Amino acid sequence: MTNLLKTPASWPRPLLGRASAADPTDLDAAVKAGAFEGLRKAVRTLAPVAVVAEIKAAGLRGRGGAGFLTADKWQLAAATPADRRYVVANGYGADPAARTDPVLLERAPYTVIEGVAIAAWAIGAENAIIAVRATETEAIRRLEAALGAAEEAGFIGADVLDSGRQLTIEVRPVQGAYMLGEETVLLKALEGKRGQPEQRPPYPAERGLFGRPTVVQNVQTLALVAWILREGAAAFRAIGSPDAPGTILVHVRGAGGAGIAEIPLGTPLRAILELVAGKTRGKAEGGPGAPPKALLVGGPSGGILPADLLDTPYTFADLRAAGAHVGSGSIVATAADADVVELAELLTRFCAGEACGKTIPCRIGTRRLEEIAVRINAGTPRPTDADLLADLSADIVASALCDHERLATLPMSSVMRYFRPELDAKLQPATERAAGRQRVAVADGEPAH
Ligand SMILES: Cc1cc2nc3c(=O)[nH]c(=O)nc-3n(C[C@H](O)[C@H](O)[C@H](O)COP(=O)(O)O)c2cc1C
Ligand code: SF4
Structure with a gap:
């Protein structure tokens, strides 16, 4: 069971606030706490276009990592x-190390189901699938129990809330590698095929599952949809930051502990870290609560940010500008003496290993990045490695077919950007050797006087 971190009472919790620890599949308890009010409002009082307009007014961005505007996808799919x-x-x-989504499914299955039903109403879908990692057996069990109860009560099924519209929702356990989370790969898997990312456009909203318009949405995004319909777009906009309203789940690991928390977007990294590590100022160097040397933000293809960026607000745009990303919602604080160049090597190896192989600059380029990182850490760098790292990273990013390619360069890029002295120290043996060879060459070539 993953630990839920205590957050300040003033922080709103649209995602987990109504989660019942006793029995999240108890429909009566969930309805008493407000479940399906948003769906009822949508179906009884709003035309599908008005539902999309409400999500647009809320400024909801997808929580699956990239922060794309949800209403834009819905509009495209409906049109x-x-x-x-x-x-x-x-x-x-x-990212199995970030258990934010399974925890949401375990604790608030009706909120996700309600969000799915609202999305289906808005775009005119009669079939929906909730894809869950097959090993998350408790999330699957609870979702299936909740779906059964919701159908029996008429919230989904043959005649959704007596609207004359039907909706079938299926839980589909899926299992595969890292790339399976990418939406076009996931859609292929749901069609029973082996998948690699597809060039976009066309986006899944135009041509997705079985060639039909498909809205692919992270489960947190859909849970927030339910809250927005119930409480209204204005209430949602009052939470988080102007460009990224609302809350998000993060999985934090630091010297002081680990756990999942629902945070308003825009919360500074420092405040998030303090949820596990206590105050990050004024603690003895190296002790619990001491500032970490760096933060790995976004999962295995995340950015490694130095401690002096602890005041960066956790938003899609701010993290991107800093060279990291929301990604899987994972935030890992390193030890005060961590070797960040070794950490970057480890992450680059993971990213290279997970590249599906469809695009040559990604398949070969990430392996080359890994090889350079290995040389540097082994103390056998080449004099050209610093330039090669920069050029290769830029080339990989420029030829990206899917986001993995761009993100796979982040670990080494952040070392180049923020930990240059440390990198240069590891590059030095090569520079010195080169300088030594040059001196010998010059000495050898010197004309005798
Ligand atoms: C390598 C890779 C892995 C991804 N894994 C996930 C994932 O596990 N869950 C998820 O919701 N989105 C994941 N995404 C993003 C999806 O492709 C897609 O953008 C997202 O599901 C859309 O939902 P949203 O708009 O609600 O964020 C991944 C993307 C990439 C490139
Ligand atoms: S960019 Fe990389 S992960 Fe994405 S499709 Fe190409 S090879 Fe596969």
Whole structure:
């Protein structure tokens, strides 16, 4: 069971606030706490376009990592002519070290189901799938129990809330590698095929599952949809930051502990870290609560940020500007004496190993990045390695077919950007050797006087 971190009472909790620890599958208790009010409002009082307008007014961005505007996808899917449309809830959780999505599914299954039903109503879908990592058996069990109860009560099924519209929601356990979380790979897997990322456009919202318009949305995004419909777009906008309203789940690991917390977007990294480590100022060097040397933000393809960026607000745009990303919602504080160049090597190896191989600059380029990192850490760097790192990273980013390619360069790029003295110290043997060779060459070539 993953630890839920205590957050300040003043922090709103649209995602986990109504989660019942006693029995999250108890429909009566969930309804008493407000479950399906948003769906009822949508179906009884709002046309599908008005639902999309409400999500647009809320400024909701997807929680699956990239922060894309949710309403834009819905608009596209609803406007694309088709005989059927789908909603796919992405609960795969590609980074198994960040258990934010399974924890949401375990603790608030009805909130996710309600969000799926609202999305289906908005785009005109009669079929939806909630994809969950197959090893998350408790999340799957609770979702299935909740779906059964919701159908029996008429919230989903043959006649959703007597609207004349039907909605079938299926839980689909899926298992695969890291790339399975990427939406086009996930869609292929749901079609029963082996998948690699597809060039976009066309986006899944136009041509997705079985070639039909498909809204793929992270499970947190859908849970927030339920809250927005119930409480209103203005209430949602009052939480978080202007460009990224609302809350998000993060999985934090630091010297003082670990756990999952629901935080308003825009919360500074320092305040997030303090949820596990106590105050990060004024503690003895190296002790619990002491500032870490660096933070790995975004999962295995995340950015390594130095401690002097602890005041960076946790938003999609601010993290991107700092050279990290929201990604899986993972935030890891390193030890005060961590070797960040070794950490970057480890992460680059993971990213290279997970590259699906479809795009040559990614497949070969990430392996080359890894080899350079290995040389540098082994004390056998080449004089050209610093330039090669920069050029290769830029080339890989420029030829990206899917986001993995761009993100795979982040660990080494952040070392180049923020930990240059440390990197240079490891590059030095090569520079010195080169200088030594040059001196010998000059000495050898000197004309005798
Ligand atoms: C390598 C890779 C792994 C991903 N893994 C996940 C994942 O586990 N869960 C998820 O929701 N999105 C993941 N994404 C993002 C999805 O492709 C997609 O953008 C997201 O599911 C859309 O939902 P959202 O708009 O609600 O964020 C991943 C992307 C990449 C490139
Ligand atoms: S960029 Fe990398 S992970 Fe993405 S499709 Fe190409 S090889 Fe696969």
